Amino acid sequence: xxxxxxxxxxxxxxxxxxxxxxxxxxxxxxxxxxxxxxxxxxxxxxxxxxxxxxxxxxxxxxxxxxxxxxxxxxxxxxxxxxxxxxxxxxxxxxxxxxxxxxxxxxxxxxxxxxxxxxxxxxxxxxxxxxxxxxxxxxxxxxxxxxxxxxxxxxxxxxxxxxxxxxxxxxxxxxxxxxxxxxxxxxxxxxxxxxxxxxxxxxxxxxxxxxxxxxxxxxxxxxxxxxxxxxxxxxxxxxxxxxxxxxxxxxxxxxxxxxxxxxxxx
Numbered sequence: 001x002x003x004x005x006x007x008x009x010x011x012x013x014x015x016x017x018x019x020x021x022x023x024x025x026x027x028x029x030x031x032x033x034x035x036x037x038x039x040x041x042x043x044x045x046x047x048x049x050x051x052x053x054x055x056x057x058x059x060x061x062x063x064x065x066x067x068x069x070x071x072x073x074x075x076x077x078x079x080x081x082x083x084x085x086x087x088x089x090x091x092x093x094x095x096x097x098x099x100x101x102x103x104x105x106x107x108x109x110x111x112x113x114x115x116x117x118x119x120x121x122x123x124x125x126x127x128x129x130x131x132x133x134x135x136x137x138x139x140x141x142x143x144x145x146x147x148x149x150x151x152x153x154x155x156x157x158x159x160x161x162x163x164x165x166x167x168x169x170x171x172x173x174x175x176x177x178x179x180x181x182x183x184x185x186x187x188x189x190x191x192x193x194x195x196x197x198x199x200x201x202x203x204x205x206x207x208x209x210x211x212x213x214x215x216x217x218x219x220x221x222x223x224x225x226x227x228x229x230x231x232x233x234x235x236x237x238x239x240x241x242x243x244x245x246x247x248x249x250x251x252x253x254x255x256x257x258x259x260x261x262x263x264x265x
Contacts, residue, residue, distance in 0.1 A: 027089035029226040031065040038212070038227075039067035043126050045208055046153040046258050047075050053149070054078050056121030061110055061140070062086075062128025066094035069103060072124060079122065084108055086131075111135040118145040125152045127256070129195065130186055130232065141198050147265040150196050155186035156207055156255040164220050164252030186232075192259045204260035214250050224252075 055078045060069045063083030072081050084106040085091050091105050108114050110125075110132040123140050125132075129152050140150055160166070193202050214220040224230045 022087070022089075024089045024092075027065065027087065027093055030090065030228070031093045032226065034223065035226060036067050038210075039064075039127060040071050041210065042153050042256065043068045043071040043075075043124075045256075046124070046126060046151055047071070049204065050149070050151055050260060051076070053122055056080070057119060058082070058122040058124065059084060059115075059120050059143070061123050061125045062131060063094060063105070064090045064128070066097055066100045066103075068124065068126035069094065070097070070099050073099070073103070076122075082106065084110070084113070086110070109133075111139060113139045113143050115143045117142050118148075119143045120148060121145060122149045122151065125150075125154075127153050127155065129154045131228075137195050137197050141196055141200075141263065144263050146263055148263045150200075150259075150261045150263075152192065152195060152257075152259040152261075154192065154257050154259075156189055156257045157186045158207070158255035160209075160253040160255065162211065162251040162253040164214065164217075164250035167217065167250065187257060189257045192257045193261075195259065196261050196263075199264040201262045201264060202259070203262055204258060206258050208256050208258060210254045210256060212252050212254070214252065216248060217250060220250050220252055 053076045058072065058076065058079040058081045060066075060072055060081060060083045063069045063085050064087070066083060069081060069083045072079070082104045083091070083094060083100070085094075086107070086109045088107055091107055094100055095105055106114060111134070120143050123144060129136070144150065159169075189205070189207050193205060212223070214223065221230065
């Protein structure tokens with residue numbers, strides 16, 4: 001069951017939409033200017049000091065609606081970029097963007113990449129790796145050429161004293177018996193160096209903190225829901241059990257790991 005592609009039109013012989021991105025409405029809520037600013041800001045930090053990427057072929061893995069793909073095209077215009085995502089509704093929105101009209105988009109899973117070995121010079125995963133299952137690292141290693149690069153930004157499991165984080169942590173603790181721990185909740189920074197198996201060099205590993213401010217808890221929850229973050233923490237519908245919501249503005253911190261790895265030539 002391999003995906004097919006004609007120009008910028010996405011097609012597949014199976015429905016690979018999963019998790020929180022399984023319908024058009026969820027993809028629409030995700031594809032908003034505020035989220036675009038967030039993901040492009042992450043990409044700017046991830047792409048700093050990357051490369052050199054003066055040419056070759058690149059893959060935006062878990063491209064969603066194309067926020068990072070647009071940024072990659074601007075930052076590295078000499079690279080022939082492609083996008084891949086498991087969600088058909090997200091890809092459909094990416095395919096309608098004029099800035100991505102010339103970018104091939106693939107509907108497939110990170111754990112079963114529809115590319116030949118050594119196809120890419122660089123693979124980028126901008127805040128999407130936590131959604132991937134076992135085997136994604138092996139597949140990325142397979143499709144990277146010797147000397148190729150992998151760039152990853154991923155949410156980290158990390159304590160934060162920001163008001164929004166502390167409130168969400170209290171609700172998690174109070175209802176911890178109702179939820180199971182999910183891999184999509186994030187990584188520990190020491191785990192990131194093992195994402196890509198085999199003969200690789202870690203060229204950059206660091207954590208950064210990004211703060212966002214929200215007028216109230218409802219605004220925070222709406223944003224977290226639109227990004228799939230509540231689904232990542234609670235599963236399908238558990239977030240509705242959060243209960244009390246504080247009034248007033250809230251700050252929320254994202255602890256993010258940034259990784260550059262190179263396959264040994």
